[in-house]
Amino acid sequence: MKRAEAVRQEFVQNWLRKAAADLAAAQHLLTGGEHLVSSAAFHAQQTAEKALKAVLIWHQREAPRTHDLALLVDLISSEDPELAHKVRGAVSLTPYGVEARYPGELPEPSAGEVREAVNLAAEILRAVVSRLPREVWPPGEGR
Numbered sequence: 001m002k003r004a005e006a007v008r009q010e011f012v013q014n015w016l017r018k019a020a021a022d023l024a025a026a027q028h029l030l031t032g033g034e035h036l037v038s039s040a041a042f043h044a045q046q047t048a049e050k051a052l053k054a055v056l057i058w059h060q061r062e063a064p065r066t067h068d069l070a071l072l073v074d075l076i077s078s079e080d081p082e083l084a085h086k087v088r089g090a091v092s093l094t095p096y097g098v099e100a101r102y103p104g105e106l107p108e109p110s111a112g113e114v115r116e117a118v119n120l121a122a123e124i125l126r127a128v129v130s131r132l133p134r135e136v137w138p139p140g141e142g143r
Contacts, residue, residue: 008057008058008060009133009135009136011057012054012057012058012132012136013135013136013137015050015051015053015054015057015063016050016051016054016125016128016129016132016136016137018050019046019047019048019049019050019051019054019125019128020047020125022043022044022046022047022050022121023043023044023047023118023121023122023125025040025043026040026041026042026043026044026047026117026118026121027040027118029043030111030114030115030118034111037108037109037110037111037114038096038100038101038108038109038114040114040117040118041093041096041100041109041113041114041117041118042096042097042100042101043118043121044093044096044114044117044118044120044121045067045069045093045094045095045096045097045117045121046097047121047122047124047125048069048087048090048093048120048121048124048125049067049069049072049097051087051124051125051128051129052069052072052073052076052087052090052124052128053072054128054132054136055076055079055080055083055128055131055132056072056075056076056079058132058136059076059079059080061075061079067094067097067098068094069090069091069093069094069097070091070094072090073087073088073090073091080131082131083127083128083131086127087124087127087128089120089123089124090120090121090124092117092120093117093120093121096109096117
């Protein structure tokens with residue numbers, strides 16, 4: 001039977017792997033043409049969401065079923081105020097999680113806006129990984 005600490009580390013690592021996979025998808029979609037831009041934005045939001053939820057799980061806090069990145073950042077602020085400050089920009093990615101995925105909800109983001117969103121998602125994932133112990137880092141990540 002696994003120790004509780006090992007289970008927690010594995011769970012956090014799995015969340016970070018999912019975040020890293022979403023980031024890779026977002027980066028790949030950016031190279032696929034204009035028709036894939038909004039899908040890249042969605043994966044940028046998902047990168048940030050999963051990374052922030054990994055932090056909450058690491059601190060043994062519930063990771064609520066939400067796409068509201070402001071709420072996740074606020075929850076992190078009670079555990080790690082410095083990290084919360086570093087990832088505050090994630091809030092700007094929230095609309096890409098739901099509203100931007102459906103026609104008529106928001107105007108289509110430009111390729112430049114989505115490139116910025118993907119870069120921000122990468123920064124958020126790096127910031128999160130840098131605050132967690134090395135044993136939970138996803139493959140290929142480093143400080």
